[in-house]
Amino acid sequence: METQDQNPNPMQQPPQSPGFFQSSTAKIIMVGLLTLVLLIPLQFVKSLIFERAERQKEVVTEINNKWGEDVYFYGPILKVPYTQYYETKFVDDKTKKVTIQRSESTEFAYFFPDQLNADLNVNTQQKNRNNYESVVYTSKMDFKGNYSFPSFDSQAIPKENIHFDKASIIIKTNTIKSITGSVTVSINGKKHTFEPVQNNNEKDTVSTLETNAFDIKSAFENGPAPFDFNINYKGSEQIKIVPIGKMTQAKMTSNWPSPSFDGNFLPETNTITDEGFNAFWKVSHLNRPFAQQHFGTLPSLSEYSFDVKFLIPIDQYQQNERAAKYGFLVIGLTFLVFFLIQSVSKINIHVFQYSMIGLALIMFYTLLISITEHSSFMLAYLIAGLSVIVMITLYSLSILKNKKFAGFIAIALSALYIFIYVIIQLENYALLVGSIGLFLILGAVMYFSRKIEWK
Structure with a gap:
């Protein structure tokens, strides 16, 4: 096989x-x-x-520092000095004798306006350096309103200790370098010029502009004292304003087509077009957590502002x-x-x-x-x-x-x-x-x- x-x-x-x-x-x-x-x-x-x-960012910061920084502002505020007396007791340990030493100091009371109307006009432009650009602006701010006669009843301060003849008007701002031109305020038809002063007792780190002392009694002869003043800024990127009036109404007009509304208060109405925007705020003293009068020092109010940012939306x-x-x-x-x-x-x-x-x-x-x-x-x-x-x-x-x-x-x-x-x-x-x-x-x-x- x-x-x-x-x-x-x-x-x-x-x-x-x-x-x-x-x-x-x-x-x-x-x-x-x-x-x-x-x-x-x-x-x-x-x-x-x-x-x-x-x-x-570095170049933009440099441009803004040379042109003008962002603006933070509030005022005008009526400032009235008064004298406060203090007593200090000293006890002698051997004789048990009590000695009372009296001292005095000058304090200040601050009164916000009853009515505050603001008309704000902001003209923006873009500044270029090499390949970088920043948004800057010039602003014209016109304020009108009135004060009621300052009351010290809540502090039980004797009238003879209140110095109405040494009163002044102050405004607070974060940058005095950016202000253009002089700043004056008219109280019941009488003009007073603002000058920069050093901050001593105020808690705010912002700068202060203050008028010379004057007697305010004559301003209230016919009831509430009307005022008006204007201030012009060269700034950049944003504006922050604190509504200190018992009733504050503010209108802002600008040629910037893409604003950003921020801060503690948004506008009641706003209209935005390719040519610019206009916005309107109406804020009552009931809408904010600070009083119309302050004794001793002014509180920091920066967190209670309404803000407008002039930023390039997407750079x-x-x-x-x-x-x-x-x-x-x-x-x-x-x-x-x-x-x-x-x-x-x-x-x-x-x-x-x-x-x-x-x-x-x-x-x-x-x-x-x-x-x-x-x-x-x-x-x-x-x-x-x-x-x-x-x-x-x-x-x-x-x-x-x-x-x-x-x-x-x-x-x-x-x-x-x-x-x-x-x-x-x-x-x-x-x-x-x-x-x-x-x-x-x-x-x-x-x-x-x-x-x-x-x-």
């Missing part, structure tokens, strides 16, 4: 399955690790943007910073597009080629920040985006050898950059639009990856 040879032909080996490093799983792991590695140079780009933004560095925050998303989605093309077309893309594509995507942000400093953000975004899209499209054409795939990549990158630009420009709806867009992108990825064989 013939015995058949059971040994297989050595030339006929069974097909070998591809190794792990050639599998789709290994490739997607390597692409994911490369994406994480590229976060390092992306972080360097973010640091560069932060450094340039800090430089801008170029904020826009660059927001764009860089989407860097991980751009790199990840771009790599995902290449990976899907690689899986569908069976074209092998080396990890080095992925690295070159990733570095090109990071170069977008360095181009963006450098071009933005010499032009508008929109133009810089357009130039940087087109440059990177063209570079990656040509590179993908050389490695994929397929115009259809290269065109798809160009369209995908264009759509991604347009999507991110829209999100950056939005303020109130950025989160909503971004969430919807990412949801649609995830749906598209799920659709195109549904038939991929992961073996």
